[in-house]
Amino acid sequence: MAKIVFFENIHPSARAVFARAGLTDITTYNSALSPEALIEAVRGAEVLGIRSRTQMDRAALAAAAPSLRTVGCFCIGTNQVDLKGAAEQGVPVFNAPFSNTRSVAELVIAEAILLLRRVPEKSDRVHHGHWDKTATGAYEARGKTLGIIGYGNIGSQVGTLAESIGMRVIFHDLEAKLPLGNARAQPDLSVLLGEADVLTLHVPGGRGTENIINADTLKQMKPGSILINASRGGVVDIDALRDALVSKHIAGAALDVFPVEPKSVDEPLASPLIGLPNVILTPHIGGSTMESQENIGIEVAEKLVRFIQTGTTKGAVNFPELSYEDAEGAARLLHVHRNEPGVLASLNNLLAERKLNIVSQRLHTKGGIGYVITDVDGNIDAGALEAVRKQSSTIRADVV
Numbered sequence: 001m002a003k004i005v006f007f008e009n010i011h012p013s014a015r016a017v018f019a020r021a022g023l024t025d026i027t028t029y030n031s032a033l034s035p036e037a038l039i040e041a042v043r044g045a046e047v048l049g050i051r052s053r054t055q056m057d058r059a060a061l062a063a064a065a066p067s068l069r070t071v072g073c074f075c076i077g078t079n080q081v082d083l084k085g086a087a088e089q090g091v092p093v094f095n096a097p098f099s100n101t102r103s104v105a106e107l108v109i110a111e112a113i114l115l116l117r118r119v120p121e122k123s124d125r126v127h128h129g130h131w132d133k134t135a136t137g138a139y140e141a142r143g144k145t146l147g148i149i150g151y152g153n154i155g156s157q158v159g160t161l162a163e164s165i166g167m168r169v170i171f172h173d174l175e176a177k178l179p180l181g182n183a184r185a186q187p188d189l190s191v192l193l194g195e196a197d198v199l200t201l202h203v204p205g206g207r208g209t210e211n212i213i214n215a216d217t218l219k220q221m222k223p224g225s226i227l228i229n230a231s232r233g234g235v236v237d238i239d240a241l242r243d244a245l246v247s248k249h250i251a252g253a254a255l256d257v258f259p260v261e262p263k264s265v266d267e268p269l270a271s272p273l274i275g276l277p278n279v280i281l282t283p284h285i286g287g288s289t290m291e292s293q294e295n296i297g298i299e300v301a302e303k304l305v306r307f308i309q310t311g312t313t314k315g316a317v318n319f320p321e322l323s324y325e326d327a328e329g330a331a332r333l334l335h336v337h338r339n340e341p342g343v344l345a346s347l348n349n350l351l352a353e354r355k356l357n358i359v360s361q362r363l364h365t366k367g368g369i370g371y372v373i374t375d376v377d378g379n380i381d382a383g384a385l386e387a388v389r390k391q392s393s394t395i396r397a398d399v400v
């Protein structure tokens with residue numbers, strides 16, 4: 001039976017999906033692990049379930065080879081996984097691209113309103129015995145401009161919600177996007193920075209988005225504006241943001257993600273933003289609602305089970321996508337290979353030599369990786385599977 005390991009408190013709905021498929025060998029960890037502990041925990045696993053904090057880098061992937069068949073990110077972001085390394089190891093990676101988007105969007109709107117009204121600072125003052133009843137520095141959201149960097153699934157929802165409370169919405173994205181409602185694309189980032197009263201970031205993590213908000217771009221932001229980051233910690237240069245907050249060029253900020261995040265509940269956050277007034281710091285909970293976590297558990301677990309049972313890779317983020325659920329023969333061979341000429345011919349010759357008639361076959365390639373699912377009318381025994389594995393182009397082969 002497939003050995004499954006879950007990290008970071010994945011919702012029980014995922015376990016229920018696996019159980020319905022007869023897969024019950026699940027080890028769970030409530031937090032992310034250190035690199036050393038992770039390497040030990042993933043050994044021998046066929047399926048890994050992680051969220052945003054488990055770093056599946058080359059070393060962790062290597063530790064899980066050759067048993068590892070698939071990784072499920074029970075979240076949206078997949079920058080914590082070495083996606084290329086996983087593909088080269090024949091391991092498709094899945095995620096949940098939509099299930100927590102509304103949760104993030106709602107939090108961002110709430111934070112925009114709270115920061116415009118300076119609520120974090122005022123609440124703190126009341127807790128400490130001060131009754132500063134003043135309108136100074138407090139504004140309505142209505143009529144203000146919301147600038148969105150990254151107008152994807154989350155950014156566009158934030159825009160729609162913002163319009164419903166009377167905000168004007170402008171967005172900047174690398175790709176052409178359909179503006180929803182009255183939102184307007186702004187191809188010039190510096191113009192957007194200069195116009196936005198509230199700036200919110202919804203780009204993916206990774207090298208392409210590192211420090212988009214830095215000393216330079218902060219200077220271009222409208223004086224007295226607000227910054228919200230619920231994307232990835234690396235998108236904002238935190239020291240530069242601190243300077244901008246201390247000088248009051250930026251009036252407030254909400255940060256849900258950080259360049260280095262604590263791995264468990266007992267580890268405090270280390271950040272130069274701690275203690276600054278009108279700054280909301282949250283423990284990466286943008287997508288953490290009861291609704292979203294339950295849905296994500298089901299969505300990703302179903303993708304993993306489908307892959308384990310049928311080889312279907314629809315929705316994989318790093319892998320050739322093959323949607324192929326109904327087996328048409330007696331056995332099914334999943335073959336991941338280097339994408340080079342002659343692979344299919346030699347695979348099919350090998351099956352022919354073993355009198356395994358092909359009932360149906362589908363192939364897809366992505367980058368240097370090819371993936372072929374073959375249904376045959378006979379039994380693929382251990383000898384045949386071993387022969388396929390020994391072919392020079394084979395990365396991984398399994399029978400389901």
Ligand SMILES: NC(=O)C1=CN([C@@H]2O[C@H](COP(=O)(O)OP(=O)(O)OC[C@H]3O[C@@H](n4cnc5c(N)ncnc54)[C@H](O)[C@@H]3O)[C@@H](O)[C@H]2O)C=CC1
Nearest residue numbers: 076077150151152153154173174202203204230231286287
């Ligand atoms: N705080 C939290 O708990 C959560 C954080 N996230 C983060 O939010 C990110 C965005 O999520 P989605 O909206 O679902 O992703 P998405 O893929 O739908 O949208 C991202 C958008 O950013 C754009 N983009 C990429 N690089 C850019 C750049 N340099 N400048 C401008 N635009 C750029 C893309 O073209 C795309 O339209 C995720 O990748 C994840 O890192 C997601 C869910 C929860």
Ligand SMILES: O=C(O)C(=O)COP(=O)(O)O
Nearest residue numbers: 051052074075076077287
């Ligand atoms: O979905 C994402 O990308 C998130 O950042 C949420 O991550 P989490 O599942 O809360 O670790």
